Amino acid sequence: MDIISNISYGFSVALTPMNIVYCLVGVFIGTLIGVLPGIGPVGAISMLLPVTFYIPPVSTIIMLAGIFYGAQYGGSTTSILVNIPGEATTVATCLDGYQMTKQGRAGPALGIAAFGSFIAGTLSVLGLTLLAPPLAEYALKFGPPEYFSLMTVGILMLIYLVSGSIPKAITVALFGIILASVGTDYTSGRQRFTFGILELNEGIGVVPLVMGLYGISEVLINVEQSVGGLDVFKERIKGLLPTRQDWKDSKWPIARGTLIGFFFGIIPGAGSIISTFISYGTEKRLSKHPEKFGKGAIEGVAGPESANNAGVAGAFVPLLTLGIPSNAVMAVLLGAFLIHGVQPGPLLMRNHPDIFWGVVFSMYMGNVMLLVLNLPLIGMWVQVLKIPYRVLFPLILLFCVIGAYSINYSAADVLIMIIFGVVGYLMRKFGYEAAPLVLAYVLGPMLELAFKQSLIMSNGSFAIFFTRPISAVGLLLAILLIISSFVPMIRQKRVEIRSAEE
Numbered sequence: 195m196d197i198i199s200n201i202s203y204g205f206s207v208a209l210t211p212m213n214i215v216y217c218l219v220g221v222f223i224g225t226l227i228g229v230l231p232g233i234g235p236v237g238a239i240s241m242l243l244p245v246t247f248y249i250p251p252v253s254t255i256i257m258l259a260g261i262f263y264g265a266q267y268g269g270s271t272t273s274i275l276v277n278i279p280g281e282a283t284t285v286a287t288c289l290d291g292y293q294m295t296k297q298g299r300a301g302p303a304l305g306i307a308a309f310g311s312f313i314a315g316t317l318s319v320l321g322l323t324l325l326a327p328p329l330a331e332y333a334l335k336f337g338p339p340e341y342f343s344l345m346t347v348g349i350l351m352l353i354y355l356v357s358g359s360i361p362k363a364i365t366v367a368l369f370g371i372i373l374a375s376v377g378t379d380y381t382s383g384r385q386r387f388t389f390g391i392l393e394l395n396e397g398i399g400v401v402p403l404v405m406g407l408y409g410i411s412e413v414l415i416n417v418e419q420s421v422g423g424l425d426v427f428k429e430r431i432k433g434l435l436p437t438r439q440d441w442k443d444s445k446w447p448i449a450r451g452t453l454i455g456f457f458f459g460i461i462p463g464a465g466s467i468i469s470t471f472i473s474y475g476t477e478k479r480l481s482k483h484p485e486k487f488g489k490g491a492i493e494g495v496a497g498p499e500s501a502n503n504a505g506v507a508g509a510f511v512p513l514l515t516l517g518i519p520s521n522a523v524m525a526v527l528l529g530a531f532l533i534h535g536v537q538p539g540p541l542l543m544r545n546h547p548d549i550f551w552g553v554v555f556s557m558y559m560g561n562v563m564l565l566v567l568n569l570p571l572i573g574m575w576v577q578v579l580k581i582p583y584r585v586l587f588p589l590i591l592l593f594c595v596i597g598a599y600s601i602n603y604s605a606a607d608v609l610i611m612i613i614f615g616v617v618g619y620l621m622r623k624f625g626y627e628a629a630p631l632v633l634a635y636v637l638g639p640m641l642e643l644a645f646k647q648s649l650i651m652s653n654g655s656f657a658i659f660f661t662r663p664i665s666a667v668g669l670l671l672a673i674l675l676i677i678s679s680f681v682p683m684i685r686q687k688r689v690e691i692r693s694a695e696e
Contacts, residue, residue, distance in 0.1 A: 200327070200551055207552030208559055213256050216249070220257035221560045224264020225567065228284075229272060230586065235265040236632070237408035239526050241590075243401045243533065244597040251534040252549045256556040258530055262523050263315060263506040263557065267564045270307040270499055271572065274300060283502040286470040290487060290494030297490050306436045306444050306492055307499040308568045314452040314500035315561040318507035321456050322514075323554055326543075330515040333540035338647035339659050341517075343668025345641045348518050350675045351461065353630050360680070363630045366621065370631040373398055374638025381646055393606035400529040400636065402598045402611035407628045409594045410615025413587045415622055436492070444496035447477050451500030458501075459508020461520065469505050470498035507557060514538055514550060518637070522629040525636040 207213065227238040239258050246254040269284035274291035287307065294303040336344075353363040376387045377397030388394040436444065451473040458469035477497040478487045487494050512518045517539030519525040531538050536546055543550045598611040618628055652658035660666045 196327075197323075201323075201555070203547065204551030204555030207252060207548050208256070208556040212250075213253055213552065213556060214559070216253040216257040217260050217556050217560050218563055220260020221264035221267075221563050222567065224261035224266075225268035225564065225571075227261065228265035228268020228270075234408065234412075235262045236404065236522050236526055237412060238265070239523065239530070240401060240404035241409055241593055241597050243404075243526075243530060244600045246530060247533070247600075251531075251536055251546075252552045254530060254534060255527070255549060255553045256560075258527055259506075259510070259553055259557065260560045262527075263503060263560060264564060266502045266506060267308065267311050267568055269502075270311070270495075271304065274303045274307065274495070283470055283505070284498070286474040286498035287495055289474065290489070290491045293488065293490035294492065294495065299490065299492075302436045302440050302492065303495050304572055305569065306440055306496050308565060309436065310444065310448045310451070310496045310500040311503040312561050312565040313448055314455060314504040315507065315564075316558060317452050318456045318459070318504035319554065319557040319561070322507045322510055322557075325511060326515050326550075326554070329511065330540045330543050333516050336516075336540070336664065337662070338644040338651065339662050339665035340668070342641060342644040342648055343659065343665040343672065344516065344518055345637050345644065346672045347668050347675070348512075348520065349630070349634050349637060349641075350672050353675075359625060362626050366626050366628070367630040367634040370634030371638045371641070373403070373631075374635045375642065380639070380643060393604065398610060399602075399607055400526070400533075402607045403614050403635065404526055404529070404632060405594050405598055406611040406614025406616075407618035407621075407632065409590060410611060411618030411622055411628075413591050413594075414615060414619040416587055440492050443492050447473070447493045447497035448500045450476060451497040452504045455501030455504030456508040459505035459520065460511045469501040473497040473501035510554075514542055514553075515540060517542075517640070519633060522632045525633045528636050 208217070223238060223242075224235065227235060238261050242258070242261070246258070249257070266283060270287050270291065273284040273287040274295055276292075291303045291307070294300065349367055353360060353367055372387070374397075376394055378384070378395055379386055385395060451469075454473045454476065455469045458472070474487075474494055474497055477491075477493045478484050481487065481491070481493060483491075509520045509524050512520050513524045513528060517528070517537060519528045528538065536542070536549060594611060594615075595608055598607045599605070620626075621628060621631075648658050649656075658665070659669055
């Protein structure tokens with residue numbers, strides 16, 4: 195009975211005219227961001243955060259969530275048509291999607307990507323609907339020690355799964371925690387790392403920081419490259435509806451991709467990128483004709499596209515039920531929650547049921563919108579791909595400056611954004627990923643607060659982290675992650691020493 199009442203309440207919130215409009219705006223912008231390579235949902239969401247100050251919280255989260263899963267849809271268009279992933283999560287789609295385009299089958303590739311994304315997105319939201327309430331109920335038993343250990347695991351999991359150097363990821367994560375400590379200490383009331391600058395008394399704003407790291411750095415990276423635009427697929431796209439054989443080949447990849455994507459979306463740090471490659475590898479391994487993969491196999495499009503969309507709903511599970519973001523996009527969304535005075539976690543369903551159920555059921559509505567939008571508007575997205583970067587990126591820069599200034603009408607926020615834009619540019623040039631920094635920055639204050647509350651509860655004894663089962667398991671997992679992350683480096687060093695001796 196509770197499920198029926200929750201469904202009814204969720205749809206009553208999501209289907210209000212205002213929320214329908216914001217959901218439509220979110221998925222449209224998300225698709226556009228996915229089509230345009232390089233910007234990404236993190237940059238788009240961070241640029242739009244200042245606008246959301248004047249929008250009700252539930253409409254804000256519905257729109258920002260729409261940008262996230264809309265970008266997964268849009269990213270497949272560039273992957274299939276021009277062999278350039280609009281999103282990092284659509285890299286695997288390039289492998290067979292572009293080959294299908296070269297064979298004159300761009301229509302079925304785009305069609306199965308859209309339908310597979312719709313099916314996976316809808317089923318994963320159903321999983322979120324069923325899984326979130328019992329998990330939130332169980333999470334009510336968590337105290338500060340449990341939250342401290344879970345947040346520690348979340349940060350370390352993201353560090354462990356980064357594509358680049360693990361020491362570099364640890365460095366930027368520690369830098370993010372230091373940045374999070376700038377401002378007034380909540381427990382003592384003292385100023386930390388402000389250096390007498392009044393604008394830093396309240397800390398470094400999440401919006402200028404993220405807009406700088408993603409928006410400004412993207413502009414700076416592309417300014418140094420002489421790029422006019424993309425070599426866009428010019429032939430007319432026909433036959434968007436997959437054939438019966440296409441559906442026969444794709445039905446199980448879609449089902450498996452949905453399960454893989456949802457599971458990896460829940461795991462902190464894993465994200466949709468890993469799940470798409472696992473889905474692709476699974477389909478190739480299970481296929482009776484693995485030699486077709488990389489040469490235009492529709493299964494190589496259906497599986498990864500289903501996985502990356504299912505991962506979105508999976509990523510919302512730890513955010514909405516535990517208040518812990520599983521990736522950089524969720525970290526920015528957590529910032530959006532906090533800006534509006536809403537704390538996601540086990541009490542969200544009780545204190546703000548309109549936000550919880552409204553956001554969840556808006557995803558059903560958003561997936562339908564995306565299916566209706568994407569297939570008819572593919573021709574328009576192709577035209578968008580032709581916009582020269584020399585026109586696009588100055589507009590992004592202007593929007594970032596206006597957005598940063600409009601938060602507090604402070605030039606200091608614009609300066610902070612520019613500084614972190616340069617920092618983000620240098621990080622990208624030297625192989626440092628921004629995601630661990632953003633996640634550590636957002637979780638830093640909560641991590642510190644949970645740590646201090648735990649010590650207050652135990653009268654200063656660190657034993658509290660190991661005497662409580664959930665906290666002990668979390669910290670044990672964190673220790674194992676740290677050890678395992680350095681094992682490959684030690685082995686590589688030994689190999690180098692042996693080769694040098696020989």
